[in-house]
Amino acid sequence: MKSVLPINKIIISLFFLALVVVVGNIFWWSNWPELFSGGSELMTLLANLAIGYLVSYVFYLVVVRYKEYRDEKCVISIILPFVEKIIKHSVLINKKIINDESIFLSKDDLKSRLSSIKCNDLIPKSFFSPETTWDFFLIQEKHVCQQQIQRLFLFISRIEPELIQLISDLDDCLYYSHLVYIKNYPEDMRSENLAHISNSLYDHNVIIQKLQGYLNSRETGYRRKAG
DSSP states (O other): OOOOOOHHHHHHHHHHHHHHHHHHHHHTGGGSOOSSTTHHHHHHHHHHHHHHHHHHHHHIIIIIIHHHHHHHHHHHHHHHHHHHHHHHHHHHHHHHHHSOTTOOOOHHHHHHHHTTOBTTSBOOOOSSSOOOBHHHHHHHHHHHHHHHHHHHHTTTTTSOHHHHHHHHHHHTOHHHHHHHHHHTOOGGGTTSBSGGGHHHHHHHHHHHHHHHHHHHHHHHHHHHHHO
């Protein structure tokens, strides 16, 4: 496939070309004798066009790029808490399963743990968590995450393609679909274990890990810009 030069590189290249034309005309070329009839008028025309381009470029930097920079800082300050909340509620599930939110289990280990957990079992108690069953807890955490995803989609024209892809993958993940089925389980099926969602939960965790990597990189960049 034929490569296409990015538009930003073209704009910057034309800027430096225009700068060379203007500086060269002021200090050297304007004093040269004409090489052909009308050469002086042609050089003056090129120099005026170059000056016009330089002025337009400065206008572009001040009016367009600076506004985009301010908008980017504003949008990042808004969307990062949404991403952080998705990760927080997702890793909370791990904390309840293995009592360690920093560890993502392998597929086999996750299946082994979930095979011992029934839908209607109570989740491990904690000071901040009310007493509830696993099926209700998982569905509740899913709803919280999907609320944050929908809020992120409101900024879809402003956020990076990488984040759009990650939240789209998360919103469409099989794990969320499985929880919809679990929500509609009749009472007699609520005594089944959760091993059947282990693979989809593992795939969900992989996306969360990627989202954590995105968050870490953007928080570092945001702090540098803010500083």
